Amino acid sequence: RKEVEQDPGPFNVPEGATVAFNCTYSNSASQSFFWYRQDCRKEPKLLMSVYSSGNEDGRFTAQLNRASQYISLLIRDSKLSDSATYLCVVNAGNNRKLIWGLGTSLAVNP
Amino acid sequence: NAGVTQTPKFQVLKTGQSMTLQCAQDMNHNSMYWYRQDPGMGLRLIYYSASEGTTDKGEVPNGYNVSRLNKREFSLRLESAAPSQTSVYFCASSEVVDSNQPQHFGDGTRLSIL
Numbered sequence: 001r002k003e004v005e006q007d008p009g010p011f012n013v014p015e016g017a018t019v020a021f022n023c024t025y026s027n028s029a030s031q032s033f034f035w036y037r038q039d040c041r042k043e044p045k046l047l048m049s050v051y052s053s054g055n056e057d058g059r060f061t062a063q064l065n066r067a068s069q070y071i072s073l074l075i076r077d078s079k080l081s082d083s084a085t086y087l088c089v090v091n092a093g094n095n096r097k098l099i100w101g102l103g104t105s106l107a108v109n110p
Numbered sequence: 111n112a113g114v115t116q117t118p119k120f121q122v123l124k125t126g127q128s129m130t131l132q133c134a135q136d137m138n139h140n141s142m143y144w145y146r147q148d149p150g151m152g153l154r155l156i157y158y159s160a161s162e163g164t165t166d167k168g169e170v171p172n173g174y175n176v177s178r179l180n181k182r183e184f185s186l187r188l189e190s191a192a193p194s195q196t197s198v199y200f201c202a203s204s205e206v207v208d209s210n211q212p213q214h215f216g217d218g219t220r221l222s223i224l
Contacts, residue, residue, distance in 0.1 A: 042218070043215035043218050044200070045215070046214070098213070
């Protein structure tokens with residue numbers, strides 16, 4: 001099993017739709033979780049950290065399920081500008097390393 | 111608000127040539143990182159510097175060297191470029207190397223080795 005796994009997609013959704021991505025991780029000792037967004041040929045940008053209690057930032061909601069070892073990202077009322085690749089990032093247990101998923105591609109269509 | 115600045119943005123080298131990728135951050139961060147990103151491989155850590163004066167190997171350090179010149183600057187050197195080093199290189203920084211801290215990225219260097 002890969003350390004961090006994401007469905008590569010692409011997810012094609014109409015504007016206004018709600019879409020959700022999951023990301024599974026293999027190291028039960030992982031403590032830190034992030035979602036980054038990466039536009040085509042650009043740098044990754046932090047979208048949100050994922051806390052144990054879950055967190056919300058506007059149209060974006062992140063959840064952590066430790067029992068099943070996955071994190072999720074929910075995007076409500078999708079905008080054209082949400083089209084990007086969403087990277088799941090998990091820390092590798094007690095060390096300083098971050099493990100990056102390959103990303104899930106989202107295309108929001110008019 | 112410069113954040114993390116990388117130079118150059120694009121470079122083409124011939125096999126065997128050397129070059130240094132430059133990175134500077136103005137966020138007063140202690141920790142800096144060099145990644146490469148290849149299709150189907152995701153981001154892979156080459157080297158990182160937890161603080162000024164220290165450097166450590168990441169996942170794929172072979173063929174690279176780094177220098178943490180001061181708190182702001184962290185350079186990546188290819189001594190003898192190989193086609194396998196064709197990639198997009200990203201520099202990043204964080205307040206500390208603790209992986210609870212998010213990383214902030216430069217806009218990348220696109221490097222082609224012929």
